[in-house]
Amino acid sequence: MEIMSPQNARVKEWAGLLEKKHRDKGGKYIIEGVHLVQEALLAEADVDILAYDIDKGMPAELNCLLQSVPGMETIAVSPPVIAKCSSTNTPQPVFAVVRKPRENAEAALDKPGSLVVVLDGVQDPGNVGTIIRSADAAGADGVILGRGSADLYNPKTIRSTMGSMFHLPIVEADLAEILPQARQRGVLLVSTSLQGVDSCYSHDFRSGSQWLVIGSEGRGISPETAAQVNKSIIIPMKGRAESLNAAMAATILLFEAMRQRGD
Structure with missing residues (x-):
């Protein structure tokens, strides 16, 4: 699947996770960059969506982990979509939407x-x-x-x-x-x-x-x-x-x- 427009409804939903009120409401959060996404996958966190820069392709470090996460959706997106969903001035080529865990003390x-x-x-x-x-x-x-x-x-x-x-x-x-x-x-x-x-x-x-x-x-x-x-x-x-x-x-x-x- 590909999403190219930053005005896409799903992209707006993902970008909203940069704000606490939307994270609390949706029970999800966003992580950016190959290292954090890799750590989340290795730890078997509840990754809902993995989006990657269509121009750069899926990072090699993540390719070998994709089969081990059942139910995770992978989406190729444009650089403007990446930028809209990033909290930094230099966006990473990949981000993920993760469901919050239900931890108790x-x-x-x-x-x-x-x-x-x-x-x-x-x-x-x-x-x-x-x-x-x-x-x-x-x-x-x-x-x-x-x-x-x-x-x-x-x-x-x-x-x-x-x-x-x-x-x-x-x-x-x-x-x-x-x-x-x-x-x-x-x-x-x-x-x-x-x-x-x-x-x-x-x-x-x-x-x-x-x-x-x-x-x-x-x-x-x-x-x-x-x-x-x-x-x-x-x-x-x-x-x-x-x-x-x-x-x-x-x-x-x-x-x-x-x-x-x-x-």
Whole structure:
């Protein structure tokens, strides 16, 4: 099948997925570029449509994966269609429409010895995507996005994950509900604070399930979330920087937890 006009009704629907209201309504999102599409296919994400630049042809990296995705529609489109559905100034030659997964927090709540990252109002899409990527690299069991955090399916967030969003469970949840449930099940909720007594290097990440609560870049965690936290630890710094951004702080904690757990 081919679609050449950017005014085509289907193209307008795809382009609409660049906006959150249309992603929420349709339960779908858009990913751009060979690498992200390849990661989605390899992870068996629910890819609905794969569109590629008719002038450049189907990328070789994707050809071998097409047969393994039953029900996926492949469509050749014109460069103007590609441009209309892209969030960047230099559009990639391929994009895909993907159905949102139905993730819930039960797996993270029930898994013994889990390591989970909880984001409380982390608004920068780049930081959210980087944290997901670090969580993937460190072998975490999941990421929970509290209300007020950047949308997982924002194109900037997606690009920052570099495909890691397909490798581990990511759940959007109300922290006022899920954190008390976690505590009731014996999860230790840990956050960072300049007033923390223990350093992240003396804290024991090996005991039981631990959720690392990361707050917004400007305000930290909310008072409501802070009331649920069991322990605050500090990331030691020798220089004159006042603090680290959310992604850097989360990455340090994740890799120290990985080192201690011997993963």
